Amino acid sequence: MIDIPKTYDPKEAEASHYARWEERGYFAPEINQDPEAPVYSIVIPPPNVTGSLHMGHALQHTMMDVLTRHKRMLGYRTLWLPGMDHAGISTQLMVTRELKKEGLTRHDLGRAKFVERVWKWKEEYGGQILNQIRREGASVDWSRFKFTMDEDLSSAVREVFVRLYQEGLIYRGNRIVNWCPNDQTVLSDLEVQRDPYKGKLYYLRYPFKNRAGAIVVATTRPETMLGDTAVAVNPNDERYRAVIGETLILPIVNREIPVVADEFVESEFGTGAVKVTPAHDPNDYEMGIRHGLEQVHVIDRFARMTEEAGADFAGLDRYKARELVIEKLEALEALEKTVDYEFSISKCERCKTVIEPLISTQWFCRMEPLRDLALAALRRNSKPQFVPQVPYEKVYVDWLENLRDWTISRQLWWGHQIPAWYTTGGEVIVARSREEAEAKAGTNELTQDEDVLDTWFSSALWPFSTLGWPDETADLKTFYPTSVLVTARDIIFLWVSRMMMMGLKFIGEEAFHDVYVTGTVLDKHGQRMSKTKANGIDPLEVFDKYGVDATRLALAQIGSTDTRWNEKQVESYRNFANKIWNAARFCLMNAEGAASISEPFAAGSANLPLHDRWILSRLNRTAAAVNKQLDTYDFHAAVQELYHFFWDDFCDWYIELSKTSVTAEEASAERDAARARLISILEQALRLLHPFMPYLTEELWQKLPVNHARLQHSAYAGAEPSIMLASFPRGEASLIDERAEAEMQAVIDLISRVRNIRSEMNIKQSDRIQLMIAAKSDLKTVFSDSTDQIARLTRAREISIDGSSEMPKAAARAVLAGGAEVAVPLEGLIDFEQERARLTREKEKLEKESLKLATQLGNADFVQRAPAEKVEELRARVTDIAQRNAALEQMLEALS
């Protein structure tokens, strides 16, 4: 007898298999020996080097792994490429904080030493997430692991930069940008978040120079008035039409500023007149350009007032300056009023500091031509295919259509330094290397641009830079375009769209065929999990508590809907894992002799017992469904399908139905064959489950007395057997047997009805009952062939079957589909009242349904307009109900 614990302990399986898979190279595409094999590839969204695994990762990785393992088992040449992102700002902040503890700033170290220090930090503390990814069971090819700052990827970054620059798509310009006064860098629009803010609206009075009166303007940032160079009104605003072109005297500063007319101004807001500060507000900047206004810089990079703001203000923090401005305006009687006002405020996504719009010289990427490539790919080739298509395709298109230039430079030290050099004369040389720049410039007196590129710039190249571009590598040719990108929805703009554009630009093909957008795991109150709210669930703790496989199942079934985290759900999949374990345990306890049968189902399905034909049909139906569901990213349905097949069909029915033959005391050819069939079904079920539950399935599969090598997919012939290289069952249409399923269903219904009688009539578990079955010829045969099993599962001691419906009076009875009946004689034990009540309840149910059907069929419109099939279906149901109803009535009569 085999010695297997009663309870599945996931830890053991998790500890051993991953390392073996990895060592043997099972994750690498090279394991596939078939030169004709179709290709499947995914690049992982590279986690930040500073990151650690959160639920979102676990969710995405599970789905990518399911897809990858599924395709690998189908014989695809499969690559899931792992990597990590250098995460410019986050990482630099991390190390800066570390330095601060030593009383140092990065400037104390200088650039070179600081960057060295970051590399050291990365080696020591970075990338803890990589081992967490291993724990998940992710079948990524570690031999192709990439880091965005690796030399080859950095060179791809420079290549792209140079080419885009040469085409005029990258340029250096002086424009208004989002500046973070804390991080001391510019940010792109996507790295700025808008938060609601309860502030005030200040009404300032600016007097005319050459006439009486004043214009009152409303502002939320009075301190910027020091930099005002105009007041704007709407040209159609009657109130102000007469004063357009007049001159105002700016209070405090006493600068003369004009009144200009601009369509941008909303007459309804405030006073209908707006102060214009071109140097410190994006809208005013645009207006300033339209009207040729002067830009007066009154706030610096530290959000302090400049000399230009005036001696009283220079050096003051922007909020201190605000107070002082208000004070002075009050003294000048230039503050009309102050009202409470709620608006939104821009903050740095990382450090939450309020953004200061500043005019500054930065590098930008022109997006229109790239955007057009992406839009064309979608319109002409429907690439990428978003899943779900609604709403993400529209979101993607809308964003692309309104795309503005991308600010790609950052004032950081950690990242890809911009490959631009300046001669002493100020000439700009953009080149792939210093050597190339020197050659171009004809001098070695060059200074490289201090800035680095936005982290997302290298991320945008990820699908091809990781495969060796710009070299025409075999990997690039084989694996690009990638098959699918699996991601959460928050980086569709930041990342997905940019990869698409860059891929189309530089390779000429889309970066991925499909984009699968996962749902979000929320906390139990429906809130997003976040560090600041501290409401996150650590996936590693869940792994420890319930096992990786159970967690994966719980995550996979989330699919693309947002779902509140529910630990009970994981617990139920843990129970499922245990169920699988115990089913296998049963099979292994009764495995002796099974191995001698090499083709358990070879005899030809017609000769097999009903339950064998039935389970074979169910198995293949399930396999076909799961393949289809995985091909269409319907993870939820696939999980449900597998769960119910395994638990309901296989465990609850098949094992129970096979028990008599499988557990027979004496060895026999028949017993061995039954055992071999049982094991074969289990074995195939494990293969179906493997993409979702890699550890448990491998653990059990290895224990099964089967010819493992023969089960491998032919593409992996010769490899040491593993379930991850076994052939994924495709679901043979020829093995789907409608008749067997219908007949088995009749048996299942019969057993269920008898069990119902036992339960409702309070028949003790230990009491053996007698069954009398009346059925017409075809069903009669089915039941007769299954009497042993029916007896076993209903705990009956005696079963008689005939074609008539002569039933004893003192019996509990039930009517089955197809006109069959079953009676349980209760020899004086029967409680007539109780049985009558039970039958009446049943009759009421039928009548309710019957009434519904009659109403529908009585509707002439329905009969006329609904498809004939539908009408037929209803009529058939009416007949069946009538039949059952008549039988019930008879039974009730017999009881009275």
Add this chain to the structure above:
RNA sequence: GGGCACGUAUGUCAAUGGUAGACGGCUUCCCUUACAAGGAAGAGGUUGGGGGUUCGAGUCCCUCCGCGCCCACCA
């Protein structure tokens, strides 16, 4: 301000316009030698409210209520 989702059993979620389901929880019975992390049998729903289209609506349309998400240059 604009756009997009969602609201189904006590909880978490499913359901090509055609008999509203699953898992958990709940009730009753059972430690039947694969599994009590289990088995058997049950109870539980006017699909947020109202209106419309249709032979037929959880599903399509309108509206209201509720909870979210994304985008945005009304100072």
